[in-house]
Amino acid sequence: MHSDKLLDRVGRQILKSVQENARITFSDLGRAVGLSSPAAAERVHRMEVAGFIKGYRTLVNEELLGFSLTAFINVSVFDGNWHEADEAARALPEVFEIHHVTGEYGLILKVVATDTAHLDEIVRYMSRYGKVSASVLLSSPVAQRPLVPFYSIPDSVAYEEEPEVVEEAVGCK
Numbered sequence: 001m002h003s004d005k006l007l008d009r010v011g012r013q014i015l016k017s018v019q020e021n022a023r024i025t026f027s028d029l030g031r032a033v034g035l036s037s038p039a040a041a042e043r044v045h046r047m048e049v050a051g052f053i054k055g056y057r058t059l060v061n062e063e064l065l066g067f068s069l070t071a072f073i074n075v076s077v078f079d080g081n082w083h084e085a086d087e088a089a090r091a092l093p094e095v096f097e098i099h100h101v102t103g104e105y106g107l108i109l110k111v112v113a114t115d116t117a118h119l120d121e122i123v124r125y126m127s128r129y130g131k132v133s134a135s136v137l138l139s140s141p142v143a144q145r146p147l148v149p150f151y152s153i154p155d156s157v158a159y160e161e162e163p164e165v166v167e168e169a170v171g172c173k
Helices: 010-022 027-031 037-050 082-089 116-126
Strands: 070-078 095-100 108-114 132-134
Touching: 010 027, 010 037, 010 095, 027 037, 027 132, 070 082, 082 095, 082 116, 108 116, 116 132
Parallel strands: none
Antiparallel strands: 070 108, 070 132, 095 108
16 A cells, blocks of 8 residues: 555544554454454554554553653753763663754753652753753643644545645634
8 A cells, every 4th residue: 555545534543543542452443444453454554564653652650650750851962972961861761752952952851750859860960961951841731642644635636736734723823
């Protein structure tokens, strides 16, 4: 199946469904998107092979595991010391994500900590590698939203120009 066919209406519904519930059965998925269970399984497999679905993971409740704080640590790495800063961050089990970004701070870490003293230890450790600032996460009004193409590509229609994007977000004009 050609990759553009994989992102037809049914493909987009599949992407959304498996992101919302990675443990959905092929029977329930097929029912939700109008396919048989084997056809749903085959579509998911083809989306995996094509790279649209990279994997599956379990989300845990950090607070129940004793990590009451989530924070973002920004590091402006000293003298191009990227490799050492990356390795130091990778070595910390509290680091969930590491991102290289543009701007004053070239490295952003998403971390969890048990309390502010624990967060302070992590910040002090990373300050060996550059100028550091931290922001504590207060809330996440949108977290882990399913990512699907935001415009509708009608089945069997070829566009000669870009499809119109309808902005539905609050405040967009």
